[in-house]
Amino acid sequence: MNIVTGTPADLSSEIMAGVARYRHRVFVEKLGWQLRCENALEYDQFDRDDTVYVVAHNADEEVVGTARLLPTTRPYLLGEVFPQLLHGAPPPHSPDVWELSRFAAVDFRAQGTSALAQFSSPIAVGLLQASLECAARHGAKRFITVSPLGVERLLRIAGFRAHRLAPPTLMDGSPVFACSISCETQVAFDLADGVYPLALQA
Amino acid sequence: MHLSPDGLIRLTLDQLLSTSLEHLVSGVDQDASPPFTNACGTQTVLSGYTEWISANDPTISIGWDWHLQTAVTGVRWVRVGLPRSNLMLTHDTGHDTSWHGNLEILGTVVDALAWREILPDVVAARYA
Numbered sequence: 001m002n003i004v005t006g007t008p009a010d011l012s013s014e015i016m017a018g019v020a021r022y023r024h025r026v027f028v029e030k031l032g033w034q035l036r037c038e039n040a041l042e043y044d045q046f047d048r049d050d051t052v053y054v055v056a057h058n059a060d061e062e063v064v065g066t067a068r069l070l071p072t073t074r075p076y077l078l079g080e081v082f083p084q085l086l087h088g089a090p091p092p093h094s095p096d097v098w099e100l101s102r103f104a105a106v107d108f109r110a111q112g113t114s115a116l117a118q119f120s121s122p123i124a125v126g127l128l129q130a131s132l133e134c135a136a137r138h139g140a141k142r143f144i145t146v147s148p149l150g151v152e153r154l155l156r157i158a159g160f161r162a163h164r165l166a167p168p169t170l171m172d173g174s175p176v177f178a179c180s181i182s183c184e185t186q187v188a189f190d191l192a193d194g195v196y197p198l199a200l201q202a
Numbered sequence: 203m204h205l206s207p208d209g210l211i212r213l214t215l216d217q218l219l220s221t222s223l224e225h226l227v228s229g230v231d232q233d234a235s236p237p238f239t240n241a242c243g244t245q246t247v248l249s250g251y252t253e254w255i256s257a258n259d260p261t262i263s264i265g266w267d268w269h270l271q272t273a274v275t276g277v278r279w280v281r282v283g284l285p286r287s288n289l290m291l292t293h294d295t296g297h298d299t300s301w302h303g304n305l306e307i308l309g310t311v312v313d314a315l316a317w318r319e320i321l322p323d324v325v326a327a328r329y330a
Contacts, residue, residue, distance in 0.1 A: 156286065168265070
């Protein structure tokens with residue numbers, strides 16, 4: 001797996017188009033999220049010139065994972081779209097807090113029947129670790145995310161130091177929560193062990 | 203008790219023990235069970251999560267996993283692993299408990315809640 005990071009100015013137009021296609025495939029086609037898209041490309045208002053992307057490719061140069069990093073000093077998903085998940089607490093606004101969103105590590109070649117199986121892959125931990133390191137290089141000490149509640153369990157199993165910021169909220173019948181993940185977290189298991197988390201954020 | 207900039211509510215164990223916690227939501231894992239079978243005598247595997255909150259502000263949130271343990275004498279609801287929460291217990295000096303020690307203590311606190319008594323009805327109602 002090869003991982004590249006950077007803003008749109010740092011990455012080629014081919015990589016950026018690949019990210020948008022992959023995100024459409026994961027979030028719209030597979031998960032059924034109702035997102036406004038054109039030409040099977042998924043972008044939103046948080047895909048800006050200053051947005052940092054983390055992109056994983058396989059040996060065939062296909063996108064197999066993506067993450068989007070936003071500083072909380074500018075508009076971001078939790079603060080703008082899901083502030084209710086903080087139950088009245090002010091959204092973070094700090095150069096050392098970054099938001100992780102549109103995190104996906106789906107191997108479309110893998111066979112599996114459940115959502116968990118589809119999103120549990122060796123890519124997920126590596127991509128999250130690379131995202132944490134990338135954010136740390138930009139001054140982050142922790143991530144915040146909007147995630148399905150099950151992600152909290154998987155972060156724990158994988159050895160990431162994460163905690164919720166408020167109680168979970170039911171959205172379309174499923175619990176969703178705001179999560180904080182320390183950038184200083186060390187993955188406490190061997191990546192070769194073969195047990196990897198779902199780490200999917202909005 | 204106060205909400206810290208890192209999003210954790212810091213409080214002492216005594217403050218937590220004097221706080222009433224109420225059930226918020228519980229669910230059954232959809233992916234953990236083996237493929238369903240109608241074979242007579244097959245043991246049912248049931249596991250899930252439960253979430254509890256306080257009524258005060260800032261709102262304490264604590265959740266944990268469970269599974270249903272079957273035995274000849276009946277079934278038992280058993281906590282699995284350590285709780286997940288927005289709490290950091292502090293010593294009387296004001297210093298944080300260790301990360302793991304905090305979770306271990308929270309485990310003993312939730313074990314004293316009456317979750318095993320209410321979960322059968324809650325889970326049955328949600329998935330009825």
